[in-house]
Amino acid sequence: MTNDPLAFEVFNEIGIIDQLAGTMFASVMPAGMTQAQFTVLNHFVRLGVVEKSPADLANAFQLTRPTMTSTLSRMERAGLISIRPDPSDGRAKLVSITSEGREIRENCIAALMPLLPLINSVVSNTDLSALLPALRKVRVKLDALRD
Amino acid sequence: MTNDPLAFEVFNEIGIIDQLAGTMFASVMPAGMTQAQFTVLNHFVRLGVVEKSPADLANAFQLTRPTMTSTLSRMERAGLISIRPDPSDGRAKLVSITSEGREIRENCIAALMPLLPLINSVVSNTDLSALLPALRKVRVKLDALRD
DNA sequence: TGATTTTGATTAGATATCAAATTATATAGT
DNA sequence: ACTATATAATTTGATATCTAATCAAAATCA
Numbered sequence A, B: 001m002t003n004d005p006l007a008f009e010v011f012n013e014i015g016i017i018d019q020l021a022g023t024m025f026a027s028v029m030p031a032g033m034t035q036a037q038f039t040v041l042n043h044f045v046r047l048g049v050v051e052k053s054p055a056d057l058a059n060a061f062q063l064t065r066p067t068m069t070s071t072l073s074r075m076e077r078a079g080l081i082s083i084r085p086d087p088s089d090g091r092a093k094l095v096s097i098t099s100e101g102r103e104i105r106e107n108c109i110a111a112l113m114p115l116l117p118l119i120n121s122v123v124s125n126t127d128l129s130a131l132l133p134a135l136r137k138v139r140v141k142l143d144a145l146r147d
Numbered sequence C: 001t002g003a004t005t006t007t008g009a010t011t012a013g014a015t016a017t018c019a020a021a022t023t024a025t026a027t028a029g030t
Numbered sequence D: 001a002c003t004a005t006a007t008a009a010t011t012t013g014a015t016a017t018c019t020a021a022t023c024a025a026a027a028t029c030a
Helices: A006-028 A035-044 A054-063 A066-075 A099-112 A116-119 A125-143 B006-028 B035-046 B052-062 B065-077 B101-110 B115-121 B127-147
Strands: A081-085 A093-097 B081-085 B094-097
Touching: A006 A035, A006 A099, A006 A116, A006 B006, A006 B115, A006 B127, A035 A054, A035 A066, A035 A081, A035 A099, A035 B035, A054 A066, A054 B052, A066 B035, A066 B065, A066 B115, A081 B006, A093 A099, A093 A125, A116 B035, A116 B127, A125 B006, A125 B115, B006 B101, B006 B115, B035 B052, B035 B081, B035 B094, B035 B101, B052 B065, B052 B081, B094 B101
Parallel strands: none
Antiparallel strands: A081 A093, B081 B094
């Protein structure tokens, strides 16, 4: 039936899983919270980042700067982050997470947790454990290709 | 470092790979051609579909009907598909691929092919072969969860 | 039959994403 | 110092995607 090259089939499966996982994610998030915004909040908390420029954030997530501008504007309007001019570079800005942003992120994490038993009920941790290093390997190699 | 549950880490890797693959895909596609549109063209050719309603297509790709309406409109405007009223159901429509759509799809396939040696140069077919059934398994289970 | 519910498609209004173009500030080069 | 180039952010205009709301036609049911 599917006579695609192996790599395309793998990417196809990955695309479908990403879509399914994304739908599960969205279905439990608080109103208005998106994956893009959650990723930014998570970055600040998980890595203990205090301040970072939009350009650095765009690089970290491998998104274009206009995309970051757009997401950050919305997040600032929602009170999740704070943006100030960079005193040492007139072109740049510095983004930081607000305490409200931290709270919202905690809520998101809490909302995500109930998904785990659901996922584990159909996919064993054994399978996931086997998958993780294999996927990492592919990701790293593919990432290195971007040059 | 990353202290996430296994499942989240796996989904995270999958998300990154999907993004990287999507970028590679987009970089070789002819102007204006998107993954969404290519998927529709491919569906008609690969499965030998003659006519199918927008609702059926939306189901096949697990997208909402408004999303299909939007994509199909653009594709019709571009001459890739043809849309006619369903004579047997006054609400429905029937979509089919045009000969121009077939040609464009061939061009896309041809444009995609050079990616293969590039991918194979960093990821072995052995690794991909191992990954495919594992991913399929997860995809199927996750898909079944959608109920 | 007549009213209710379901289904197909669309429109409206979001967010995320990109490429191309613009503006402002820095940096480099001569 | 002055010009040319590079970098940061943004604006514009596109596509894909979603949810909610609308309209029309079909199917169900009372």
